[in-house]
Amino acid sequence: MMEIKVKTKKWGNSIGVLIPKEVVKEENIKPNQEIILMISTKPITKGKDIWGTFKFKEPTEKLMREIDKEFNVGF
Numbered sequence: 082m083m084e085i086k087v088k089t090k091k092w093g094n095s096i097g098v099l100i101p102k103e104v105v106k107e108e109n110i111k112p113n114q115e116i117i118l119m120i121s122t123k124p125i126t127k128g129k130d131i132w133g134t135f136k137f138k139e140p141t142e143k144l145m146r147e148i149d150k151e152f153n154v155g156f
Contacts, residue, residue, distance in 0.1 A: 083108060117152070 085104055089096045098118075100110065110116060 083104060085101065087098045087100070089098055091097075104110070
């Protein structure tokens with residue numbers, strides 16, 4: 082998974098983004114392939130433990146296991 086910064090472009094009645102060719106090559110993205118796109122209009126906190134900035138009702142470890150299951154990630 083990779084984080085990149087791109088600008089949106091008007092595309093008919095929609096808004097689109099272009100994935101740079103370097104990212105396409107590195108992530109081996111093919112035409113018509115389904116991908117997961119995480120969108121944020123605000124910068125993600127860097128240099129800080131992001132989990133420490135939010136209050137959750139569930140323990141962080143349980144939330145992380147659920148995210149891993151949902152996205153089929155195995156670390």
